[in-house]
Amino acid sequence: MVERHLGDVSVRVAHGVAELTLAPSGPGTVDRVTATELTAFLRGAQAEGVRAILITGSGRHFCVGADMSQESTRQTDSTLDYRTVYEPFAELFEVLWAMETPVVTAVNGSVGGVGWLLALLGDIVVADSQARWTHVFTRAGMVPHAGDPYFLTRLVPYRRLAEIALLSDSITSATLESWNVISRSVPTEELMPTARDFAERLAAGPTRSLGLAKQLYRRAMDSSLAHSAAEERASVALNSTTEDRAEGLASLLERRAPKFVGR
Numbered sequence: 001m002v003e004r005h006l007g008d009v010s011v012r013v014a015h016g017v018a019e020l021t022l023a024p025s026g027p028g029t030v031d032r033v034t035a036t037e038l039t040a041f042l043r044g045a046q047a048e049g050v051r052a053i054l055i056t057g058s059g060r061h062f063c064v065g066a067d068m069s070q071e072s073t074r075q076t077d078s079t080l081d082y083r084t085v086y087e088p089f090a091e092l093f094e095v096l097w098a099m100e101t102p103v104v105t106a107v108n109g110s111v112g113g114v115g116w117l118l119a120l121l122g123d124i125v126v127a128d129s130q131a132r133w134t135h136v137f138t139r140a141g142m143v144p145h146a147g148d149p150y151f152l153t154r155l156v157p158y159r160r161l162a163e164i165a166l167l168s169d170s171i172t173s174a175t176l177e178s179w180n181v182i183s184r185s186v187p188t189e190e191l192m193p194t195a196r197d198f199a200e201r202l203a204a205g206p207t208r209s210l211g212l213a214k215q216l217y218r219r220a221m222d223s224s225l226a227h228s229a230a231e232e233r234a235s236v237a238l239n240s241t242t243e244d245r246a247e248g249l250a251s252l253l254e255r256r257a258p259k260f261v262g263r
Contacts, residue, residue, distance in 0.1 A: 007034025016203035028061030065113025100211025106195035206244035
């Protein structure tokens with residue numbers, strides 16, 4: 001097992017799964033340095049042999065927002081430009097949205113602000129039934145930012161999103177599950193076992209096939225039929241050259257379980 005830290009995030013890599021644990025100091029926020037280092041890790045994860053990613057939190061919080069303190073931004077109030085100060089978070093979310101590697105999020109404790117995107121940009125989102133979600137932007141007199149308007153409109157039905165964002169009431173994981181916003185709401189003791197099981201299954205799967213599939217689905221949200229069909233054909237052709245596709249076909253013909261190697 002390989003273990004290291006990226007700002008306020010601990011990283012453990014074992015058996016193709018990178019488990020990222022947010023360990024925010026203070027009130028449960030994540031700072032700009034951590035966002036930048038996390039982005040760099042995600043961009044290079046595939047080259048390190050990572051086949052699935054699991055993101056979770058520690059303690060009472062998953063993530064309740066971005067740390068915009070002077071210590072984080074290294075700016076004074078007179079020079080702080082809120083139109084650009086959140087760019088490291090926007091870049092992080094763009095990478096999470098576009099990357100091939102499957103992502104599972106295990107949501108514990110409280111979620112607020114940019115924590116919504118850290119949670120919901122996972123492909124499979126498992127949440128503690130005791131977790132509380134609050135979309136705090138308008139409650140604090142802010143406009144949603146860091147990619148929130150783009151991504152949440154693709155992940156949450158509009159009427160539900162309006163209720164979440166404009167009223168800013170705290171919402172339970174059970175409610176989000178009933179709205180089809182998250183994958184599963186589970187008891188506290190089942191959170192990590194369930195999330196790890198998903199991540200391990202993804203890491204043992206046909207890596208390139210899974211990555212191309214998730215990218216096709218996400219890109220199709222912004223594509224014309226013609227463009228989506230062209231990307232589909234290109235992905236099928238690319239995947240046809242992989243060892244895992246050959247193994248998958250052989251296992252079907254031989255009526256046995258496949259043994260994927262991630263290539």
